[in-house]
Amino acid sequence: MRNLVIGLGNPGPRYVFTRHNVGFLALDRYEGIKKDTQNIKKISGKNFEGYEINNNIFVKPMTYMNASGEVLPYIFKKFGKIEENLLVIYDDIWLNLGEIRIRKNGSDGGHNGLKSIINILKSTEFPRIRIGINEGYVHGSGDLANYVLSPFTDQELQILDIVLNKVSEVIDYILDNKIDEAMNKYNRKFSK
Template sequence: MYVIVGLGNPGRQYEGTRHNVGFDVIDILADENGIELKKLKHKSLVGEGRIAGQKVLLVKPQTYMNLSGEALLDIYNYYKVSPEELIVIYDDIDTDLGKLRIRKKGSAGTHNGMKSIIYNLQFDTFPRVRIGVGRPEKGRDLASFVLSRFEKDAMEDVKSVLKSASQSVEAIIKEGVDAAMNKFNS
């Protein structure tokens, strides 16, 4: 079984923000694969189904970004998946807007949600899909930037990268992380 986690913040005020692109990809995967995200379990909104013939659990932690690791630890301990079967999708200010980066493992960088996950799980050897959201202009507070919405002229790039991110998750499941990296890293 694969546990696919999209990071974001719950609540209408965060919908469509840079920090919620992980939630957006989970929504796309759910829609395209007929998976309902209705259960509130393990401090998360979850839905079970199949993607590429494999059983999956789609997860949107409801703990707010900075405590994402609490929800993931609960899920990890309950489902006993291997690190390779855990896929985390999140926003990345160090990747250009509209670009995608898949990695097998790595540090959290500046991302507080990832810091919480690595701290709670005590390992960083899980695949992740990083979605480029651009960098804040000089002098702008990072928190206000990631909690802001995309500019209208960026929406085509955003829709395209969200679609690519959902396809990359399916590729990781179907073909493995190395093949997905070769196919989708830009």
């Protein structure tokens, strides 16, 4: 069975270590962990890039966050219609830094990248991994867009490093059809 894992973020060097890019960072970490043990094939297409491991497709949309779903028709054209085995990884401002939340389905929660995917699929019935990025932002206190596009501090990156390793483990659980086990084990806060 082929799976499609999409990490959400924004393309380009200025966004690499910003809060909104943890979906991209999660796919980078997973690839780094697997590179010594797996045959990894780089892939790309119109508006996306990524890699393939054991027939599973890992994609970063290059459309910018708010248009993330627009890559799906191109992915399906190239690899077949595999949305029934979709997993999406993205940042969540409603969760504190260090927190992971795995869900089998649900709304977009106000996340524009996820909203774009839902609009294209016409479905909310796919699992997702939400990665907390909030470290001191008070909701309603200011420009949320500036906050999510701000870089992590060095101290925050230490926590994120732990979280990204955990998310790589979660991906393996979900690809092995063990999402309930993953939810029981990883739906919590991790710290240094």
